[in-house]
Amino acid sequence: MDTRGYSCEGTDLPDRCKKCSGELTQPTAGRRRQYCSDSCRQLAYVDRRVQRLAAELAGDPTE
Known part of the structure; x- marks a missing residue:
């Protein structure tokens, strides 16, 4: 089987x-x-947005 150099290890x-x-x-x-859940994913998004x-x-733009 050819993995083409891809590995999930490490x-x-x-x-x-x-x-x-x-x-x-x-x-x-x-991927x-x-x-662990859609709820955690959405809460993380809200935290990043806040x-x-x-x-x-x-007055401290990060972009």
Whole structure:
């Protein structure tokens, strides 16, 4: 089987949810999961948006 140099081993993606630190079940094929549920994914998005808006209000644009 030709893997063309791709490997999931050694990646810096977590084995735990980035939001709640819950266990992740990684798929055998395709993109690796970063969040354990859609709820955690959406909460992480909201957190990023709040941080971005707070930085803009403080006059410290990060972009």
